[in-house]
Amino acid sequence: MKELSTFFMFSGDNAGRAKEAIEFYVGLFPDSKIESIELNGPDRPDPADHVRVAAFTLKGRRFMAIDSSAPHAFDFTPSMSLFVDCDNEGELTTLHDALIVDGQALMPLANYGFSRLFAWVNDRYGISWQLNLPE
Template sequence: MYNLTPYLFFAGRCEEALDFYSVCFGGVVVTKQHFKDAPQVIEGADPNWVMHAEFEAFGMKLMLSDGVVAKELKGNNVALSLVLDSLDEQSKLFDKLSLDGRVMMPLADTFWGARFGKVEDKFGVRWMLHCNIA
């Protein structure tokens, strides 16, 4: 099973975007973590920027972040976050999407209890593959 969620990047304006979408849609911020809250320093990240946020309204779910560095966002501030339920399927899909593309972050176990990786496919679409570790 796959669940696809748009992931939006704001290069330092994520807090502002969360406030804006809350007013527009009347939704709620379900979770919000800043880079300074991570258990290790994340190179290139402003510690006061939003590392990850989730927003929900009317059955819609968005994930948002300031991203690590602004140059990563130039002209491409959307990624597709794909949540999978199989580590094997995650690896296969990551390899397929990487073909003639660019691995932005290799698949690795994370501090939030998932294996995660990020790839830009050969068409410039960014994919974030997330699978909880059982």
């Protein structure tokens, strides 16, 4: 096995937003970068400005993404989320405040008794994030 990567497919209302999401995430997290973004060519069924395939890292972890304008019976779900252990309250609130814009709080920022501070949000693209400040 060469590698294991988390893979995002931006479809439905988010089709065509993969590049925007990748740039947003890479800008939020240190030690992050876009490795490659390949857009569709004229011979592809999806629009030319949609991502055919992209690879990027967040905090040194590899992710991949595509856009798909084809109809699918599924989309992102909070049952699979990205869990982020933050170093301090300032880092957690910065991430929370950026990710919640045009998103949704599944568990608002609070102390739930299992950590100092925690929030679970869906961002504007439908990706689910658990933001944690451990005890």
